[in-house]
Amino acid sequence: MNPEEPDVVHPGLKLVIQIPCYNEEETLPATLADLPREVDGFSCVEWLVIDDGSEDNTSQVARDLGVDHVVRITQNRGLANAFMAGLDASLKAGADVIVNTDADNQYDGACIPVLVSPILVGEADLVIGERPIEAVDDFSPLKKRLQRIGSGIVRTFSGTEVRDAASGFRAFSRSTAIRTQVFGKYSYTMETIVQAGWEGLRIKGVDVSVNPATRPSRLVKSIPRYIWRSAQTILRSFALYKPLRxxxxxxxxxxxxxxxxxxxxxxxxxxxxxxASRVPSLVGAAMMFLLAVLIWMFGFLADLLSVNRRIVSDTRVMLRTAELEQLAPLAGTAHSKMGSEPTLTRPESMLRAER
Known part of the structure; x- marks a missing residue:
């Protein structure tokens, strides 16, 4: 079997493609038209739209266009919250693999088989769709440079080889989706990579193509603000997952x-x-040295707490898995294995769910 194009359908495996949306009634039709309804390796492909408090008819457009699941959030809470709501709904829908894509049709839906392939063949837990940054005409030279710098910093902090850390086009195995947590409110892209590296998950990047821009980016409304928020996300993630360092x-x-x-x-x-007296220099040196020691003590204590955080994370995963196991019989799901990892699968159809 060609690892890049699986030609064997795993019995009962379900793929859910989730799309976080905010006021996307105009761009959503083109995005959905670009998505596949059949993907090699899966017996079932479903679409899920997360309407993050849209003020337009995003939810109705999604229903009219045959979206299988629509999650409606009554108040806009940001991309990170919508992303996590989508993972939760996808898991409850019985997804074995979850693909996240943007509602502005930035990513080429034809690349989804390539995106999920490393998970199907057991090579990765999380797959990042890496855009041809230098070839994207819609990106300014400054934005391209910032993308390279940001991805380099994330690689250093996460211990991974991801070349496009800001890409939202990614695939998650079921167990990885269960483990994923996002604490920031701005975006999920960089934080989830740092967390995956901390969890020891296998991360792989694959080349994907992009479509022409349909609207300006809503995350990058201004370069200084984007830099500031991205720096906050990276530093918070570094402090959370690698406190001693x-x-x-x-x-x-x-x-x-x-x-x-x-x-x-x-x-x-x-x-x-x-x-002349140089006592102030000695006093200042002593104070700075004590401050350094105090900071290192905080780091040591935080590192000890990180052990407890890992235990709490593992407990959360076990509880979450048990919760999903209890939901499975209600929807007629069955157990299957993809690689060496136990997963839950669903039959071909499921009623549309709405929150």
Whole structure:
């Protein structure tokens, strides 16, 4: 079997393609028209739209166009919340693999078979669709440069090889979707990669193509704001999942200041005849050194707490899996295996759900 194009249909496997939306009644028809209803390796493909408090007719348009599941959030809460609501609804719908794509039809739906292939053949838990950034005419030179820098920082912090950390076109195995948590409100793209690296999940990037832009990006309304929010997300994720390294790095700042003040004191004492008091330098050096030690102590305590966080995360996964197991009989689902991982599957059809 060609690993890039699985030609074997796994009995009962379901793919759910989720689309977070906010005021997308104009772009949604083209996005849905670009999505497949059949994908090699799956016996069932369903669409799920998350309407994040839209003020237009996004939900009705989705229903009229045959979307299988519409999740309606009454108040706009942001992309990260809509993404997590979609994962939750997809899991309850019995998805074995979940593909997330954008409602503006940025990503080529024909690339979905390539996106899910590494999961089907057991090579990855999370697959990122990597855009040809340099070839995208809709991206300014500054945005392309920021994408490269941001992806490089995420690679360093997460210990992964992802080349397009900001891509929202990605596929999740069922177990990975269950483990995924997003604490930020702005976006989910970078945080989920850092978390996946911390969890030791297998992440793979595949090349995908993009469609011409249909509207300006709503996440990147201004470059300074985008940089600030992305930096917040990266730093928060680093502190959350790798606290010891984070606080050790922060503590180096006062330590270097302390060493500089101490060297200044030695220089004036040993190599000049100036008899002026240099006590303030010594006091400042001592204070900076104590601050560095204090920060490192915080890092050590946070690292100990991260062990508890991992236990809590594992407990949450077990409880969530048990909850989904209880929901399975109500919808007539069965057990199957994809690779070595137990998954839940669903029959060909399911009633449309709406919140």
């Amino acid at each position: 984070f606080f050790l790095a922060i503590g180096l700042v006062p330590l270097l200041i302390s060493l500089a003040l101490l060297l200044r004191w030695f220089y004036f004492q040993l190599f000049t005849e100036d008899q």
